[in-house]
Amino acid sequence: MGSRPRGPRGMSTMLEGIRVLDLSRVIAGPYCATMLGDLGADVIKVERPPVGDDLRVLRGKNGISASFGAINRNKRGIAVDLQRPEGVAIALELARRADVVVENFLPGVAAKLGVGYAAVSAINPAVVYVSVTGFGQDGPHSRRPGYNTIAQGMSGLMALTGHPGDPPTRVAGSTSDLSAAWVAFGSVCAALVHRFRTGKGQYLDVNLLASSLSLLPDPTAIFFDTGVRPQREGNRNPAIAPGGAYKTKDGYINIVIMNQDQWGRFCGALGEPALEKEPRFATNAERISRYDEFVAYVESRLATAATAEWIERFEAAQIAAGPVYEFHEVFEDPQVQHLGLVATFDQPGLGPVHALPFPTRASATPAAIRRPAPLLGQHTGEVLTELGYAEDQIERLAVEGTILLHPSP
Template identity: 45%
Template sequence: MTQLPLSHLKVIDLSRVRAGPTCVKFFGDFGADVIKVERTDGEGDPMGDNRHSSDYVNAQRNKRGITLDLKRPEGVAILKRLVETADVLVENFRPDVKHRLGIDYEVMAAINPRLVYTSISAFGETGPYSSRPGFDLIAQGMGGLMALTGYADRGPMRVGISPADLSAGIFAAMGTMIALLERGVSGKGQWVQTNLLSSQIMLLDYQAMRWLMDKVVPIQRGNDHPQIVPTGVYRASDGYFTLSTVGNDSYFRLCQAIDAPELATDPDFQTAEGRERNRERMNAAIDKATAARTVKQWVDLLNAAGVPAGPIYKLDEMFADPQVKETGIVQTIDHPALGPVEILGQPIKMSRTPPQFRRAPPALGEHTADVLEEIGYTKEEVAALRSGGII
């Protein structure tokens, strides 16, 4: 078996909920020894209420699990001992909590100057909102996304996933990888920080730039692209499909493919600016032209004509699609209680060292004794710590 690319790394995972596990998942899937640290009572993570849930199984794979009472000095002492030989520590406490517990970056860097200490917070480590609790929905609202999503006459709209959580986790993983690469040159670790709010804002991309450079406040456009027209959702005889045009050539190919030559010659639609100004009339005309054929017919016909188009799947339909299967995004993991379970894999493909899905999520404290003995505790010391409620 090929050695996994991150098998030389030890990662201490103090994170909970979604953003932190999203970050850590990259390291575990590519071979790092991830040690998940939980409270001795198992509380503190709403995702941990049901360790057999689909969400928990997907988020917490490829980890070993230990329990520590970090409110007691003996528990903090164990964590510090773990840090001595760790490469990465990931946490998503509120900023004040790690200082109160005495496990902040300055403390841990003094123990291990090579440590990459990664913090994920709701709003950042400093500033007027730094001590506030925050979750994905709050970041979606404050980060501008809900004011861009949905239809203008129906109020703001939440996106159907957790983009702030997920992007904060991905950016945290990227920042951690950058810090590890830099450590290879300098020999020193550093403090990596990201937060839900700035991650959500980063996802706004060109919409944010419309304000920053052009001082335009984008509005809700429903299924339409804010600037590129026609791009959106259109009606077929048996449902809806998406199509996207970029530039005049693409637009004129669309007109020919849907047998609507009048749209190609209409003076209002000759330029991108004209199509954007007259998007309502244009979309109505395209809907009328596309109502005569099925979704599949239009998807096949438009793609053959060089106009990007696709079906709109429910999740069962999406996972049944042959191209989705070809990507390998669905993988299987063996769970001791549930048996073989399908999970989301990685969208990253590696030609020599692909990810592996080796471990189901650990039971509470499943590997505590093993991990502590690896860092020098005797069996008797482990037993004493257990009887004292430290582990």
């Protein structure tokens, strides 16, 4: 269905021939579908007329926003009212032809609309169907709406983030949404491998709470092992010293050492070789027990030079160290630029959009941004024609409000 996605210079793509129906909105579900699209899947995003995905209007204009463009690239888009029987029929026909269906309705809503797993698997037993919700399909919280900040608060991410004495702190960005997107993406790919081996599809239940908590395997293991409630530690690793952010002459530097040999090299690079045998700081345990004193000593030395100079010194000594950037500085880093960690494409209705491309560099089947995010209803006519709808049927559905058509840009 549709043209076969091709990668850079016509190279084949990793998920060439895989068809994805994206019934989701905002971030977690859509970004899962986008990553499948980055790897070459043919993704069709279904939105509700007349406004579409909520992310279109958040900090947006002309029905498009930079966030929507970045999170919904590599998709074709149709606008269909799933509250109408003929709209459901369109979605089901797309689902019948799909390899993957992604949705993030509250539990039970997709089934009520007629596009739940039972209905879809009845006509397409091999489908991989993933639901992304706040708390899962069952249990005492399953009916609650869930968003990034709520999941961060309930998973412990906020409890562990912040400085001692400060309140729980939200982790920047849509961390919980994106953790769920990555979990859903990986689960879908694994389920597709299973299907290729067995011919059987399956249902995948992904939620923000579990995905967020999955980012904390070591604090969880330590808590249950010791019974000690973890505290907010700020910018340090409580198990090692140095292991965190330290102030320099012009900013901050992260330094991590893992063993005694590295400690000796660190002291040499700091210009304090005698520090290696200083009884107060000679072992990791001593440094941790006197951490405030240790930090004061180290920062008094780091204050004599700029971060960049210390990076050079520690790199020469093979000590792991890196600058603590302000966000705008991230994109000026030569390694970030070398890796091509920001891609720019022209987004119709908005202009240039800067997006984070797929982070893995594959040798044979590289990911690529092949098309911008769709305008609302941009491909409705095209997709319905592929499904076998005649022009007069498409026009009737548009007049009745079941679908929304948008001229190609």
